[in-house]
Amino acid sequence: MREWLPILGVLKSYDLRQDLRGDLNAGLIVAIMLVPQGMAYAMLAGLPPVMGLYAATVPILIYALFGTSRQLAVGPVAMVSLLVFSGVSGFAEPGSQEYISLVLLLALMVGGIQLAMGVLRLGVVTKFISHGVISGFTSAAAIIIGFSQMKHLVGIDLESSKNVFLIVGEISARAGEIHLPTLGIGVGSILVLIFMKRRVKKIPGPLAVVVLGMLAVVLLNLHNNGVAIIRDVPAGLPGLTIPALDPSLILALLPTAITISIIGFVESYAMANVIASKEKYRVHANGELKGLGLSNIGAAFFSGFPVTGGFSRSAVNYDAGARTPVASIITAALIVIVLLFFTSWFYYLPQAVLAAIILVAVYKLIDVKEAVHLWKVKRIDGVTLALTFAATLILGIEWGIAAGIAFSLFVFIYQSSKPHIAELGYVDDLGLYRNVSRFDKARTFAKTLILRIDSPLYFANMEFIKEYLHDQMVRKADLKHVxxxxxxxxxxxxxxxxxxxxxxxSERENHQVETTLVNVKGPVRDLLAKAGWVNKFGPGIQYPSIDQALTGLQVNQQ
Structure with missing residues (x-):
């Protein structure tokens, strides 16, 4: 039971005096932060703002019950919201009832995929996505998210919404149409958010700009002068919704669902691991997949959209004192109170304020330092990052990450097909055998070649290894032992x-060259035994060490 409900173990040892105070404080602060963020991310996803609040209730409660992280704050996040908009807007008009139905179906698909991966213990699959791909994709996606909010920031109804270059071109061509009051609210909100993040950390910046933005609209009558506001936000809890299961739509949304499932899990699991390492407990990849999968299924049936664990909210949750998932339950309860009694307060909230919240939240995802680091340490990883970054900007979200993953796998296969092989010689000062290209004093033997292969052997790299051996045989025409x-x-x-x-x-029969293996690991020795190598080649086919091989082969080591 605890495998599926980790919270049972947490509650068994729950200390009301030590844990509840931290959980209450964290739950309150995250709720205050999540209300404007949830509405902003719903807007980013092309959905009514209230759906951001719906996505911050049932999914959070479900994760608190089934997730393995004690401090991870699950809910709407910018990256997933952009993926939702990018994947669904091609099939329906954002904000329409058809669009909402597709988003609910997408949430169900994401939940189903993650739950299935968790049950089948496929959490390890995500480790095949290289860090360079994730970093390049995240940085490009952050830029796309930022530019997707330009229409709300400048007050222009842009025709372009996905391609960064088209957005820049359209804004430049229509610069004269920029609505200055809207731009002023947006830029002012950004400045306030940055200032409060650096100077007034005790007050949540998003809450401050929401209040200031609504006051500005009301006092200056800006909503009657072209400033777009949220207007009516429906009150009450989300009702039960049943996603329509249309096979053709499921097939069409499958690439987006897979992308969200993997990217959402990678983002969530990375943050959960960071916190767990600090608190000295473990999070389990497959358990996290189950928790996130059930959360997204809950979102599908209660008018939400795909969710995952967020970096910034999780950090705030942890820093505010969260000790257990009870903090998330408190957050969800407070969002429910907002839905029941306070949605009318957001009528005059400017859309430019929500755009500013998104912009400030995602700018830190642009990781220039990581790009420089990878380029400096290992050039091919830097190339992978750059290619993923460029492909995401040019081709779009799904194709961008697909290109990055495909390229990183190609690099892996290419590198593994050409393994490192070193010729070894004896270094008298060390009493060890070392790579002759790195140790000038390494002493080789006239008719004996010693080679170290630094890679597993498989069908794709054997041709390279045989070609390398052939070249060495040609170079040493009088060779007797390998x-x-x-x-x-x-x-x-x-x-x-x-x-x-x-x-x-072939070398034994045609060139009278004897080959011997040394330092063979146990699993490989087992394979040689199954293949009957001792019967085929005699006991001299392998030795425990190079020295013993040289002695057994009667090679003069002086």
């Missing part, structure tokens, strides 16, 4: 084993 150091080989597939066996037999 010693292969397998200390870096932890696996060999059947094809590679057959090809290596054929090469050893």
């Amino acid at each position: 010693i292969l150091d397998f200390s870096g080989v932890n696996d060999v597939d059947a094809i590679a084993l057959d090809e290596l066996e054929e090469w050893i037999r």
Whole structure:
């Protein structure tokens, strides 16, 4: 039972005196932060603002029950909201009833995919997405999110909404139409948010700009002078909704659902791990997938949209003293109170304020330092980041990350197909065998070649290895012995084993060159035993060390 409901273990050891105070404080602060953020992210997703509040109730409660992180703050986030808009807006007009129905179906699909991955223990799959891909995608997505809010910031109903370059071009061409009061509210809100984040940390910045923005609209009558406001926000709790299961729509939304499932989980799991490492407990990838999957299924049935764990809110939740998932339950309860009694307060909230909240929240996702670091440490990882970044900006969200993943896998396959092979020589000062290209004093042997292969052997890299061995044989025409150091080989597939066996037999019969393996790891020794190598080649086919091989082969080591 605890595998599915981790909160049972938390409540069993819950300390009302020590834990409740921190949970109450954190729950209140996150709720204050989440109300404007949830509405802003719903707007980013092309949905009515109230759906951001719906997504901050039932999904949060479900995660608190089924998630494995004690401090992760689940709810609407900018990245997922952009993916929702990008994936669904091509099939229906944002904000329409058809669009909302598609978003509910998408949430159900995301939840189903994540839940299935958790049940099937496929959390490890996400580790195949390289950090360069995630960083490049996140940085590009942050820029796309920022520019998608320009229409609310400048007060122009832009025709372009997804492509950064088209948005820049349209704003430049229509610069004369910029609504200055709207721009003033947006820029002013950004400045206030930055100032409060740096100087007045005890008061949530989003709450401050919401209050100031509404006061400005009311006192200056700005809503009657072209400033767009939220207007009516429906009161009451979300009703039960049943997503329409249309096979053709499911197939059309599948790429977006898969992207959100993986990106949402990666973002959430990364933050959960950071907090868990500080608090000395473990979060489980498959348990997190189950918790997030059930949360998104809950969002689908209660008028929400896809959710995940957010970086900024989770950090605030943790810093505010959250000790257990009870903090999230308190947050959800406070959002319910807002839905029941206070939605009318947001009538005069300017859309430019919500745009400013989004802009300030996502700008820190643009990670220039990571790009410089990867480029400096390993150039190919920097190239992967840059390619993903450019592809996301040019091709769009789904194609961008697909291109990044495809390129990173291609790089992995290409690199593994050309493993590092080092010729070894004896270094007298160290009493060890080392790479002759790195140690000038490494001493080699006249008719014996010692090579170390630093990679598993499999069908894709055996051709490269055989070509390398052939080149070495040509270089040393009087060669009698080849010693292969397998200390870096932890696996060999059947094809590679057959090809290596054929090469050893060919060199023995055609060129009278004996091949010996040394430092063979246990799993590889087991494979050699199953393949009957001792019967085929004799006990001298492998030795525990290079020295023993040289002695057994009667090689003069002086």
